[in-house]
Amino acid sequence: MVAQAQRWVVLKFGGTSVSRRNRWDTIGRIAAKRMAEENARVLVVVSALSGVTNELLAIGNGDDIAGRVAALVDRHRSFCVELDLDPDAVLGERLAALQALAGDPRTATRPLDWQAEVLAQGELLSSTIGAAYLRTQGHDFGWCDARDWLEAVALPNQSEWAARLAVNCRRDADAGFGGRFAAQPTAMLLSQGFIARHADGGTAVLGRGGSDTSAACFGALLGAARVEIWTDVPGMFSANPREVPDARLLARLDYAEAQEIATTGAKVLHPRSIGPCREARVPMAILDTERPDLPGTRIDASAETVPGVKAISRRDGIVLVSMESIGMWQQVGFLADIFERFRRHGLSVDLIGSSETNVTISLDPSENLVTGNVLEALAADLAEVCRVKVIVPCSAITLVGRGMRSLLHRLSDIWATFGQERVHLISQSSNDLNLTFVIDEADAAGLLPQLHAELIRSGAMPVRAAGVFGPSWRELEVGRAQRRASWWVGRRGQLLARAAEGTPRYVYDLETVREHARVLTGTDAIDRCYFAIKANPHPAILRTLVTEGFGLECVSLGEIEHVFANVPGLSPQRVLFTPSFAPRHEYEAAFGHGVTVTVDNVEALQRWPEVFRGRTVWLRLDLGRGEGHHAKVKTGGVAAKFGLPLARVDAFLDAARAIDLRIGGLHAHLGSGIDDARHWHDVYAQLACLADRIGTVESIDIGGGLPVPYTPESPLFDVALWRSGLEAIKADYPRYRLVVEPGRYLVAEAGVLLLSVTQVVDKDGVRRIGADAGMNALMRPSVYDAYHGIHNLSRLGDEDTLEYDVVGPICESGDVLGFGRPLPAATAEGDVLLVADTGAYGMVMANTYNLRALPAEDVIE
Ligand SMILES: *Cc1c(COP(=O)(O)O)cnc(C)c1O
Numbered sequence: 130m131v132a133q134a135q136r137w138v139v140l141k142f143g144g145t146s147v148s149r150r151n152r153w154d155t156i157g158r159i160a161a162k163r164m165a166e167e168n169a170r171v172l173v174v175v176s177a178l179s180g181v182t183n184e185l186l187a188i189g190n191g192d193d194i195a196g197r198v199a200a201l202v203d204r205h206r207s208f209c210v211e212l213d214l215d216p217d218a219v220l221g222e223r224l225a226a227l228q229a230l231a232g233d234p235r236t237a238t239r240p241l242d243w244q245a246e247v248l249a250q251g252e253l254l255s256s257t258i259g260a261a262y263l264r265t266q267g268h269d270f271g272w273c274d275a276r277d278w279l280e281a282v283a284l285p286n287q288s289e290w291a292a293r294l295a296v297n298c299r300r301d302a303d304a305g306f307g308g309r310f311a312a313q314p315t316a317m318l319l320s321q322g323f324i325a326r327h328a329d330g331g332t333a334v335l336g337r338g339g340s341d342t343s344a345a346c347f348g349a350l351l352g353a354a355r356v357e358i359w360t361d362v363p364g365m366f367s368a369n370p371r372e373v374p375d376a377r378l379l380a381r382l383d384y385a386e387a388q389e390i391a392t393t394g395a396k397v398l399h400p401r402s403i404g405p406c407r408e409a410r411v412p413m414a415i416l417d418t419e420r421p422d423l424p425g426t427r428i429d430a431s432a433e434t435v436p437g438v439k440a441i442s443r444r445d446g447i448v449l450v451s452m453e454s455i456g457m458w459q460q461v462g463f464l465a466d467i468f469e470r471f472r473r474h475g476l477s478v479d480l481i482g483s484s485e486t487n488v489t490i491s492l493d494p495s496e497n498l499v500t501g502n503v504l505e506a507l508a509a510d511l512a513e514v515c516r517v518k519v520i521v522p523c524s525a526i527t528l529v530g531r532g533m534r535s536l537l538h539r540l541s542d543i544w545a546t547f548g549q550e551r552v553h554l555i556s557q558s559s560n561d562l563n564l565t566f567v568i569d570e571a572d573a574a575g576l577l578p579q580l581h582a583e584l585i586r587s588g589a590m591p592v593r594a595a596g597v598f599g600p601s602w603r604e605l606e607v608g609r610a611q612r613r614a615s616w617w618v619g620r621r622g623q624l625l626a627r628a629a630e631g632t633p634r635y636v637y638d639l640e641t642v643r644e645h646a647r648v649l650t651g652t653d654a655i656d657r658c659y660f661a662i663k664a665n666p667h668p669a670i671l672r673t674l675v676t677e678g679f680g681l682e683c684v685s686l687g688e689i690e691h692v693f694a695n696v697p698g699l700s701p702q703r704v705l706f707t708p709s710f711a712p713r714h715e716y717e718a719a720f721g722h723g724v725t726v727t728v729d730n731v732e733a734l735q736r737w738p739e740v741f742r743g744r745t746v747w748l749r750l751d752l753g754r755g756e757g758h759h760a761k762v763k764t765g766g767v768a769a770k771f772g773l774p775l776a777r778v779d780a781f782l783d784a785a786r787a788i789d790l791r792i793g794g795l796h797a798h799l800g801s802g803i804d805d806a807r808h809w810h811d812v813y814a815q816l817a818c819l820a821d822r823i824g825t826v827e828s829i830d831i832g833g834g835l836p837v838p839y840t841p842e843s844p845l846f847d848v849a850l851w852r853s854g855l856e857a858i859k860a861d862y863p864r865y866r867l868v869v870e871p872g873r874y875l876v877a878e879a880g881v882l883l884l885s886v887t888q889v890v891d892k893d894g895v896r897r898i899g900a901d902a903g904m905n906a907l908m909r910p911s912v913y914d915a916y917h918g919i920h921n922l923s924r925l926g927d928e929d930t931l932e933y934d935v936v937g938p939i940c941e942s943g944d945v946l947g948f949g950r951p952l953p954a955a956t957a958e959g960d961v962l963l964v965a966d967t968g969a970y971g972m973v974m975a976n977t978y979n980l981r982a983l984p985a986e987d988v989i990e
Contacts, residue, residue: 135311136354138169141322141344144179145361146418147255150211150262155418157263159359160270160317169354171317174275174344175259177251178208182323185251189244191236198231205254212262219261223254241293245332248294249276252321252340260319271315278310279325279346281333295336298325298343300405302350310351320347338399345402349409356406356413358398363417363605364426365390365397367440367590370602373581375844377592378599379426379439386439386531387413387428389562393527394442403428424599436532437591438584443577445570446494447479447523448504449553453516454486464488466514474507480525480556480565488515489554491525491567520553524573526580527565530590534561539589542759543580582804585840586759587914593949603844616641617881617963621925623989628883628922628961633902633984635972637665639673640990641879642968646677649875652852654859654867659705661833661872662688664969668695669988670876675699682870684708686715689722705830705870707749707796709771716740727796729772734784741785747794747830748773748781752815756800756808756834759913765799772797775819782823791825794868798832801873804844808834809869810854817862828866835874839966840916846874873969880968882907882984883922886960887938896933898952900962903937903944906984907967908974911943918965919947927953935962939979 140160146152160171177185181201188197202224209216216224227250235243252275260272281296322340327333335342341358348356365387368376382390384407391400397415406413412429452467467488471478480491504519511517528543534557547566554567584590592598616638617624627636649658659682660674666688671681675696680703683689689706693699701723708715709729716733717740719726728734729749734741751772755763764771773781785792795816799808812831820826836846859867884900891897909915919935921927929951937944946964975983 135168135170137172137348137351138163138167139172139174139344139348139351139353139356140359141174141340141357142176142359142418143340143361144176144181146359147175147259148178148208152418153212153259153262154266155421156259156359157266157268159421160263161268164316167354170311172347172351172353173259173270173317173319174322174340174347175252175256175319176322176340177255178204181251181255182248185248188231189239189247191239194231194236198227201227201250205258209258212258212265214258214261214265219258220254223250223257226250227254241289242327242329242331245293245327245334248334249321249324249332252323256319256321263317263319269316271313271318273313273318273320275321275324275343275347276326276332278306278320278350279343281325281327283328291336293327293333296325296327296333297401298335298346298405300346300349300408306350307352338401341399341402342405345405345411345413348411348413349405352409353411356411358402358413358415359418360397360415361418362397363420363423363602364415364599365440366602367438367592367598368442368577368581369394372443373441373578374603375578375581375585375601377590377601378424378605379597380424380599381427381429381597382439383434383531384428384430385560385562386529387426389529390440390442393444393525393529393563393565394440397426423605434531435591435594435597436535437530437594438528438533438536438589439530439597440528441577441581441584441590442527442529443573444493444495444525444527445522445573447521447525447567447570448492448494449489449520449523449567450492450507450511451487451489451518451520451553452511453518455515463514467511470507470510473510474503476503476507480554480567482554482556491523491554493525520569522570523553523567524570525565525567526573526576527563528584529563531562533557533564536589539587542583542587543589546576546580546583586916588948601844615878615965617922617965618925620989621922624881624883624922624963625961627987627989628885631985632883632885632961633900633906634883634987635880635967635984636883636987636989637667637670637876637880637968638989639669639879642670642673642876643677645875645878646674646679648848649869649871650678652856654852654855655869656866657828657868659703659830659868659870660875661870662692663973664872665876665880665971665973666691667972667986667988670879671696674875675703679703680705682707682872683724685711686718689719689724693722705747707798707870713737713740720744725794727794731773731777731781731784734781734788734790738788741790742788743790745791745793747796747828748792749796749798750775750778750816750819752797752799752812754799756803756805759802759915761913762801763799764801765797778819792823793825794828794830795820795823795826796830796832796868798830798834798870801834802836803834804836804846807850807854809851810858813855813858813862813867817858817865820862820865826865828868829862830868830870833869833871833873835871837873837877837966837969839877839918841918875969877966877969880966880971882964882967882971884962884964886956886958886962888958889933889956896931898933898935898956898962900935900937900946902981902984903939903946904941905937905939905978905981906975907946907964907971908976909967909970910946911941912974917947917967919950919952920963920965921952921956921960922963923960924953924955927955930954931956938981 206216263270280299322343325333365379366376370376388403391398416425478490479493482489508517556565659680661682681692682705704724706719707727727747727749755765809831816829887899904911931954932949935946
């Protein structure tokens with residue numbers, strides 16, 4: 130006998146989780162574990178074997194009833210055999226019932242009650258097989274008919290179809306429900322999802338996604354300890370992982386957020402299933418049947434509210450209806466009149482935007498039957514009261530998360546990205562959970578990965594809030610690409626000794642520079658690598674890279690003079706000059722040095738013909754778009770000052786011909802920190818087409834911009850993909866020399882900035898660690914909101930238990946190197962802090978603001 134007071138845990142398994150023998154072994158194992166570890170009783174709710182419901186739907190529609198029934202009988206009999214069960218003993222009665230339905234006189238008219246009975250057969254079969262199998266495996270499982278426990282309720286305005294084939298269940302149990310349910314003799318029970326009892330005593334079904342809802346209703350009625358939804362994915366993600374592999378597992382959500390995410394995107398959990406658990410305060414979990422040890426997604430009322438975007442989703446096929454006033458907006462009842470017309474056509478409205486003269490609404494195809502006919506009829510109807518425009522197809526891109534209003538300032542990059550598209554409608558819900566942008570469907574392609582990365586970068590998606598976000602899909606799928614420990618971990622003693630000579634101090638590891646250099650030189654596809662020295666012109670680094678076979682790319686006469694002064698014997702052929710708005714004499718001097726010069730506008734040729742006459746130059750192009758980790762590093766597109774627009778190429782060629790100027794190379798560098806490894810392949814392809822037209826081109830320079838994994842969660846750059854893209858495109862256009870010119874990638878990870886702690890202060894609950902340099906030594910955090918890892922080198926072994934803002938000594942509020950960084954609680958004055966990955970755009974941007982001294986610089990081998 131089981132004590133009545135024991136709580137229930139409800140486990141739901143979907144179609145793929147019940148279609149294989151090993152999956153049933155898993156179900157048995159999980160159920161037994163819950164029972165043993167939590168001293169709970171277990172109710173397992175299952176779907177039909179995968180594909181079966183679709184077959185039953187076809188039967189319900191009268192489509193080849195006899196053939197389909199025979200196939201279903203075979204399928205279930207052979208599944209019994211796979212499970213070592215006797216099909217006749219286990220399924221004899223059930224299969225007879227299925228066959229009887231096929232021979233029923235009701236097949237002639239196929240009334241709704243008959244269809245519901247047909248649809249119910251899938252779950253009845255799968256649960257019967259499962260219970261029999263689990264008993265043979267020694268589990269104490271009983272079987273119960275869900276129709277004895279879940280009651281359909283009729284709703285006002287419900288169609289007859291919905292009242293039978295898409296029902297809701299009663300959630301208010303009578304006082305005796307729990308006792309009666311618990312009186313069933315076995316410790317564990319198996320029942321069906323999707324089916325319920327109709328008020329007339331017959332069968333009703335819950336509609337698509339109904340099994341989740343059944344489990345939730347059981348959970349609510351039983352006051353269960355938990356409802357677990359077992360699926361074939363690890364949980365809910367911050368975006369659809371198939372579209373955004375860097376989407377993060379959502380470890381913990383509150384009901385409202387989960388509901389919003391389930392409604393606007395994630396298909397993992399049916400949105401209707403959350404309501405019952407939410408009302409009854411029953412926690413939910415989404416778990417992966419294949420990997421039961423993963424944490425999954427937990428949904429409950431106690432989830433602490435970390436404000437921020439939790440997910441981004443995209444719905445396609447959205448229909449926008451824009452209604453322009455014909456002069457009577459303010460009239461009482463006007464909106465009611467419009468919406469009445471939507472109701473008349475059976476359309477439920479999703480989003481609404483309005484102004485003095487226009488109301489625009491969206492229709493979601495998953496909620497509506499939006500065929501051409503329906504829209505035409507609607508438009509005709511609306512035309513009586515306003516001017517109507519239907520805009521299709523659109524995509525709705527939705528950000529979901531609590532507390533979004535307080536984060537609008539962090540969304541500037543998101544607005545900027547949308548700003549490049551035509552946004553038809555923006556809607557923010559007053560419950561502060563949902564911000565939706567509606568754009569043309571064609572523009573939405575490929576946008577989500579970019580937006581997701583921007584959300585993380587800006588801090589709007591607080592992925593470092595442990596407990597809320599889990600690992601990324603990519604990490605879960607391919608296992609975390611073994612990220613090596615950084616070089617400086619093994620050089621701690623040496624670095625502390627350097628720090629003792631004075632901080633702030635940059636230290637560069639030349640071996641790390643070499644390693645990165647060899648990744649790039651390791652392919653035959655690339656004919657020449659230049660190092661963009663503006664990232665770090667330290668003489669030892671320049672000499673190291675030249676020894677590795679690199680050329681040097683300079684953007685000023687100062688840099689040109691610096692490289693010739695510091696790299697003995699450097700051939701001018703290995704120097705490239707790519708200036709921006711430089712004065713005339715720098716071009717003259719560069720030609721004087723014999724280096725390759727890049728030009729990016731027609732005006733220079735027209736104003737200074739004598740400087741360029743008879744020479745050979747490379748032409749820098751703007752391919753019309755910019756890319757990169759921050760708006761300020763995008764160097765293409767109309768907003769950027771760099772490059773000749775494609776539309777001006779003919780004008781440039783004319784001007785060049787007039788002064789006998791030869792174009793020996795084409796160049797494009799569109800930004801920095803570009804994550805998409807295909808980018809450079811595409812740039813080469815575009816430039817090669819143009820080069821074919823020009824005729825004199827020998828070299829194609831596809832720029833730099835390779836990214837660096839600054840944050841712990843940033844994906845490692847897929848060098849192999851980058852390389853294979855270049856090899857493929859080089860094979861297509863072998864006649865050009867392929868040139869690259871990275872800066873950051875070669876040196877960022879090779880450098881660290883060492884600082885000393887000055888003061889540790891707690892102000893109104895915000896803990897701050899002060900360092901002896903901040904934005905004067907490293908501008909990137911204040912200029913680009915850049916992230917750099919910050920570590921207490923003096924206490925490297927200590928656990929990082931407290932969160933601190935790490936700030937510098939400059940009199941500016943923006944003087945913050947990192948917000949909310951976990952560091953040891955014992956951090957104190959005199960400790961050495963290490964700011965990681967600062968070898969690129971670190972020292973070169975340092976300044977003496979507040980008259981603080983520049984950092985020192987060291988290299989180590
Ligand atoms: C800065 C710059 C580079 C290097 O960019 P990274 O992002 O550091 O790789 C390459 N080419 C030109 C013209 C540049 O101005």
